[in-house]
Amino acid sequence: MRRRATPGGLPPRDAGQADGDEILTQLHQLQEAIARLGPPTAPQPVLPPELGRIDEQLRAAGLGDELVWHCLRGLLSRLEGDGLGDGAAVTERILATLAEVLPGRRDIKIGNHRKVVGFFGSPGAGKTTAAVKIAAGFATRLRQRTGDSEPVLLVTTDGRRVGAVGQIRAFSEITGVPVEVAYDEAEMEAVLRRWPEVRLLLVDTAGCGPHEHGEIERQHRLLMAAEVDEVQAVIDSVSGPEHMLEVIESSRVFPVRRLLFAKVDHAVRPGVLLNVAASSGIATSYFAVSPGPPGGLEPGDLEALARKIVVGPPKTQKRCRDRAGHLASPLPTPVEEPPCLSREPEQAQRWS
Numbered sequence: 001m002r003r004r005a006t007p008g009g010l011p012p013r014d015a016g017q018a019d020g021d022e023i024l025t026q027l028h029q030l031q032e033a034i035a036r037l038g039p040p041t042a043p044q045p046v047l048p049p050e051l052g053r054i055d056e057q058l059r060a061a062g063l064g065d066e067l068v069w070h071c072l073r074g075l076l077s078r079l080e081g082d083g084l085g086d087g088a089a090v091t092e093r094i095l096a097t098l099a100e101v102l103p104g105r106r107d108i109k110i111g112n113h114r115k116v117v118g119f120f121g122s123p124g125a126g127k128t129t130a131a132v133k134i135a136a137g138f139a140t141r142l143r144q145r146t147g148d149s150e151p152v153l154l155v156t157t158d159g160r161r162v163g164a165v166g167q168i169r170a171f172s173e174i175t176g177v178p179v180e181v182a183y184d185e186a187e188m189e190a191v192l193r194r195w196p197e198v199r200l201l202l203v204d205t206a207g208c209g210p211h212e213h214g215e216i217e218r219q220h221r222l223l224m225a226a227e228v229d230e231v232q233a234v235i236d237s238v239s240g241p242e243h244m245l246e247v248i249e250s251s252r253v254f255p256v257r258r259l260l261f262a263k264v265d266h267a268v269r270p271g272v273l274l275n276v277a278a279s280s281g282i283a284t285s286y287f288a289v290s291p292g293p294p295g296g297l298e299p300g301d302l303e304a305l306a307r308k309i310v311v312g313p314p315k316t317q318k319r320c321r322d323r324a325g326h327l328a329s330p331l332p333t334p335v336e337e338p339p340c341l342s343r344e345p346e347q348a349q350r351w352s
Contacts (some may be wrong), residue, residue: 022312051075054090062269064241069194071097094310095113095303100254102274102302106283108134108200110142117222119260120251121234122243123161123207126262128168130234130245130288131204133297136175138200151199157222158206160215168204169199185225192226203228210243210250220253225301230256232285235276244276258285259344261300265289271309277302 051072058068074097075090108117108122117134119127142151154177158164165181172179176345180195188203195201203226208215223231231254235244251257259280261273264287277284287305290296 018036022148025104028044036192050090056092058094058271058310060269062267062271062273062275062313063309064272064275067098067101067275070101074100075096091311095306096114098306102306103259103277103281103283105283105285105300105302107299109140110138110199114198114201116203116226116228116229118203118205118219118226118228118254119208119234120205120219120231120254121207121262122209122236122239122247125207125234125239125247127207127232127234128156128158128164128171128204129233129291130260130262130286130297132168132171132175132177132296133201133288134286135200135202137297139177141177142199146199148197148199150178153195153198153201154204155181155182155188155201155226156180156204157182157188157219157268158204159183162207164206182222182226185221188222188225201226208250210246214254216250223254228254229242230258232258232260233282234262235273236261237263237273238271241272241276244272245279248276248280248282257282259283259300260286260288264298270305274302274306276311299307 016294035352054075055068055072063071069345075093078093079210089170108115119131121127131154135154139152142148154168154172156165156179157170158168168179171177179189182191192201203223205219205222206215208219231251233248233251235247248257250257259277261284264270267273284300286300287298288296289298
């Protein structure tokens with residue numbers, strides 16, 4: 001029997017076909033909803049008590065999921081049973097595991113030729129203070145070693161911030177390091193001609209947000225005109241990890257980079273610095289730990305920072321617990337305090 005045609009010329013749809021279309025529509029809608037949720041999250045395994053305490057301790061210090069699980073996997077691969085209760089063995093295993101993924105340290109080296117170092121970072125990150133600290137330290141050493149009266153030169157290119165030139169000139173009076181100003185490539189080249197014998201030239205740039213592409217390109221041109229050898233990406237240690245990583249990403253225009261963490265003594269959760277450094281893979285140079293020059297500059301040793309986090313004294317661990325609100329207990333206490341902490345107890349507490 002012939003089907004009766006519908007007004008549109010198509011055969012009528014029976015109830016079964018309509019139900020099937022509705023089911024397909026619902027499936028498509030469900031697939032789209034799942035896609036918007038992103039990839040499924042793996043369930044968190046239940047940890048034995050020893051590892052649970054270590055997990056909480058590391059997270060309370062600011063270490064992210066990736067580094068925490070890397071540490072736990074390192075423990076499980078080398079220690080088991082009663083070994084997880086051995087505080088000294090656990091501590092050293094965690095530190096060795098972290099050392100596998102943390103970049104090394106590369107401080108500023110001066111050879112036979114002039115060294116030019118630039119500074120890049122967000123407004124208020126601490127670039128000027130870091131540059132002056134480095135200038136003061138090198139100037140003192142080079143004067144004693146070579147007898148040069150002016151072995152180090154500071155150059156500011158900051159025409160954006162009110163009082164920028166006055167600030168760096170005030171620092172110059174304190175440290176005895178001369179200062180020049182260069183706002184474009186021609187002025188920078190003139191500075192190089194006026195100071196042919198200077199051993200270390202430090203270029204302090206204007207504060208620049210990670211998405212200010214025009215300003216980043218301007219700073220790139222200035223530093224290339226200065227014949228820069230390396231650029232210190234200055235990271236504000238009290239800013240969020242996402243912002244830190246954006247600043248590092250925006251510094252990719254410079255061929256040779258180092259990470260200089262400023263305000264490290266103000267970092268509430270210093271483990272965040274380990275996350276950021278490990279994610280970037282860029283060598284660190286220095287930690288700036290006090291507001292004004294001279295002094296207040298320490299080697300940017302990430303492994304030493306990790307030790308201060310993991311083997312922090314009871315006072316530090318208690319303060320972390322109070323802030324985080326969920327720290328059950330510290331890592332197992334090593335039998336003997338590491339020599340580096342016994343020599344510097346006040347610095348071990350600084351990271352709290």
